[in-house]
Amino acid sequence: MRKALGFDLGGTKFAFGVVQEDGTVLGSGQVETLAEKGAAQAVQRAIVAARDVLTQLNFKPSDLVGIGIASPGPLDVGKGCVTGSPNLPGWDNFPIGGEIAKAFGLPVRIDNDANAAAVGEHRFGAGKGKHDMVYVTLSTGIGGGAIVNNRLMRGANGNAAELGHLTLDIKGPKCPCGGNGCFEMMASGTAIKRFARAALTAGRTSAIATQAGGIDKVNARHVFAAAQAGDALAQELVAHEIEYLARGFAVIINTFNPERIVVGGGVASAGEWLLGPVRTRALALAFPRLASACDIVPAALAANVGVVGAAACAFEQVGS
Incomplete structure (x- = not known):
């Protein structure tokens, strides 16, 4: 072999x-x-x-x-x-x-x-057997790659599918790329951390900071844990995360018409607790005929x- x-x-x-x-x-x-x-x-x-x-x-x-x-x-x-x-x-x-x-x-x-x-993932993992799939990594930032008709889509200079820089909110935070409200500015692990710290600094009551050992130590994992424990602010932040992940995935579905979106990265490791609502919302937002052809699953290669x-x-x- x-x-x-x-x-x-x-x-x-x-x-x-x-x-x-x-x-x-x-x-x-x-x-x-x-x-x-x-x-x-x-x-x-x-x-x-x-x-x-x-x-x-x-x-x-x-x-x-x-x-x-x-x-x-x-x-x-x-x-x-x-x-x-x-x-x-x-x-x-x-x-x-x-x-x-x-x-x-x-x-x-x-x-x-x-x-x-x-x-x-296409050759060995969760996208195996799919002719058209998109891989999305949700971590510190957001990135991706698109397989179209069994081939990687590279683009004019090898940098296609910069999915983290899809514009989801033109009034959103400024991105280092120069845009506003990019996917990774709204839904990456760094974005969750930034939104949480801003809310806590503004005086919102929550157990998130206590669990983290201070506002400056808060990250996405603390937000997810607090949300699962019933913390109101954390649940608001997770609802925001679900909405913007779903918007991003809906744009991906409408653009690439994939059979499958494979989701990897640290944020995705939260599991079906997060991915389930994202899947439901994304498929509801996407163009129906395209949504009906697509499923959204966790990565396999870890x-x-x-x-x-x-x-x-x-x-x-x-x-x-």
Whole structure:
């Protein structure tokens, strides 16, 4: 069975793994990114550590069909580099893909991390068997990737499906992208935290701050826990979250007409308690004929989604 090497580049860790064509991770590891020290040192340490894993598995680079890299965007996929990622300051235009290709002598494909996750979920996870699906990650921010007719939609320069920047409320908070009321400004984990802290600072009575150990420590997990315990403010915040997630998903349904939306990320780990009402509301908001063709389900790959998704991109590149 064919094998590929997947790298998952993040602001704090650079993970990697050898992945079989059925999605099985045969061996894996990670190094600290130490992003502030620059790209060269992180890439070199990841290469050395990945070689060690190959050695432990008694594999040579020639036993692999290719390499995939999942990275925060935006990217220049042609040059294999990051261009202006807030998580990787100072990494612009460093040839991550080229350096890794040279080290292993294999073809390399670099993709936005959410796009890679979409390919992984489509090939191995909750989107398997679906011709048209959209992956949405709900975490600190919101990202996504779209599979259209069994192929990843990349767009003109490889940065398609920036779902976190769908405009949901033109009077909403200013986004660093320059827009107002972007999806991630209204419904990400960071947004939940911001709305909660603002309400508490304004004097709203709630157990959220006590549970968190102070207003400045409040995050989405505290809000969800308090809501489930019956806290009134927390329940208001969750109702707001459900409404804006549903609006975002409805726009996605109306735009892509997917068979399935696969939802991953930390916020999504709240489970059916959150996803159930979001699903009901989103399908009610979307155009009925499109809504009737779509379901909304949790992701299946969990913690391995970056590495497995990157490897899936490598398999896609070399073909069947």
